[in-house]
Amino acid sequence: MRDLAMAFRAIHPRTSIGHSYKTNYIPALCELTYAEGAYAEVVSGMEYDLALRLKAAPQRILLNGPVKSAQLLERALLAGSLVNVDSLQEVEVVRTIAQRYADHTLRVGLRVNFALDGLKRSRFGIDAEGEELTTAYSRLTEGGNIAVEGLHGHFGGDRSAASYRDRTTRMVALADRLFGTTPPKFIDVGGGLAGRMPDALRAQFKKPPPTYAEYAAAIATPMHERYGTGPDAPELIVEPGMGLFSDVLEFICRVAATKTIGGSRHAIVTGSIYNVKPTLNAFDLPMEVVPTERTTAPSATWVVSGYTCMEIDILHSGVHADLAVGDHVVFANTGAYTVVLKPPFIDTAPAILAVDTDGAISIARRAETLDDLMTTYPIA
Numbered sequence: 001m002r003d004l005a006m007a008f009r010a011i012h013p014r015t016s017i018g019h020s021y022k023t024n025y026i027p028a029l030c031e032l033t034y035a036e037g038a039y040a041e042v043v044s045g046m047e048y049d050l051a052l053r054l055k056a057a058p059q060r061i062l063l064n065g066p067v068k069s070a071q072l073l074e075r076a077l078l079a080g081s082l083v084n085v086d087s088l089q090e091v092e093v094v095r096t097i098a099q100r101y102a103d104h105t106l107r108v109g110l111r112v113n114f115a116l117d118g119l120k121r122s123r124f125g126i127d128a129e130g131e132e133l134t135t136a137y138s139r140l141t142e143g144g145n146i147a148v149e150g151l152h153g154h155f156g157g158d159r160s161a162a163s164y165r166d167r168t169t170r171m172v173a174l175a176d177r178l179f180g181t182t183p184p185k186f187i188d189v190g191g192g193l194a195g196r197m198p199d200a201l202r203a204q205f206k207k208p209p210p211t212y213a214e215y216a217a218a219i220a221t222p223m224h225e226r227y228g229t230g231p232d233a234p235e236l237i238v239e240p241g242m243g244l245f246s247d248v249l250e251f252i253c254r255v256a257a258t259k260t261i262g263g264s265r266h267a268i269v270t271g272s273i274y275n276v277k278p279t280l281n282a283f284d285l286p287m288e289v290v291p292t293e294r295t296t297a298p299s300a301t302w303v304v305s306g307y308t309c310m311e312i313d314i315l316h317s318g319v320h321a322d323l324a325v326g327d328h329v330v331f332a333n334t335g336a337y338t339v340v341l342k343p344p345f346i347d348t349a350p351a352i353l354a355v356d357t358d359g360a361i362s363i364a365r366r367a368e369t370l371d372d373l374m375t376t377y378p379i380a
């Protein structure tokens with residue numbers, strides 16, 4: 001996170017990072033990024049309450065997402081969190097809250113939506129290409145106690161630096177249109193960035209994914225060119241999930257069985273696709289074999305599959321390795337969307353160990369038990 005922030009701050013010093021809780025909300029990780037100055041970027045009441053439980057100051061919480069209850073909006077706004085409004089309906093709910101609490105100033109941003117080259121139109125945010133965005137801005141600012149502090153945009157599907165330059169430039173132009181000569185307090189370009197990864201994964205991308213420095217050049221440069229470094233320069237916020245957390249975890253499991261079926265070598269492991277890539281993407285994560293004591297370990301191309309009864313439970317489609325029952329296998333880059341998306345399907349979730357910079361090991365999460373899963377069911 002420090003490296004990402006440094007790359008951006010070298011161009012636009014007022015850059016902040018939002019920790020996308022949905023990507024990985026292991027408390028120890030949230031506490032670490034918060035201590036480094038990151039906002040808690042949350043998208044539900046559950047995530048909002050988790051951030052508070054982890055002692056995030058309400059003013060350091062960004063509340064995003066397409067569905068927020070009126071109660072959550074009221075709680076967050078009154079506590080001083082920044083709420084990025086996603087629809088005209090939400091605008092009206094915020095207005096009602098503002099009318100009821102005339103002595104409060106409510107902090108909001110507008111999540112914007114516009115067409116980007118090669119991408120299907122997103123369903124999130126308020127259409128900036130028609131009248132809706134201007135309507136939202138004027139409805140919010142009419143009453144006097146809602147501060148529209150900035151613009152938020154998150155467009156998944158294109159990780160290229162060129163796309164980020166384009167979307168940032170477009171957001172700066174939109175800010176000029178809405179805010180006139182007084183710049184907004186922030187421009188938040190969302191997440192969607194690629195992160196650090198081993199070469200074996202990088203090689204599977206059609207085009208090499210940009211580095212942090214390339215993203216910084218693409219995003220922070222249009223900000224710097226428009227706003228300079230003066231005290232009124234808006235804060236640039238980036239909220240990478242995948243781009244920050246992919247490489248914070250490795251998943252380790254064991255080879256339980258090997259077999260040959262129709263000429264293909266299969267290694268069945270004690271993990272599942274839901275542990276290493278529950279988004280079911282087509283990438284093969286880099287995998288390393290840690291041998292146990294063994295006499296033979298055939299060198300072959302192995303299909304590595306998991307403990308569930310789904311045919312799709314393939315952790316690696318073909319890895320060339322010496323491998324035998326009892327060996328451990330280690331999957332790299334399993335930090336994003338894994339812990340949060342692992343379902344209680346067929347088996348419980350494993351423990352997560354945290355390794356300190358000095359090598360000290362602690363438990364970041366104990367292994368889940370059947371009792372954990374059953375607590376919400378009324379059984380005797």
Ligand SMILES: Cc1ncc(COP(=O)(O)O)c(C=O)c1O
Binds near residue numbers: 156
């Ligand atoms: C608003 C917002 N910010 C940040 C992220 C993180 O995205 P990614 O993991 O692609 O960086 C998401 C993901 O959906 C999002 O919706």
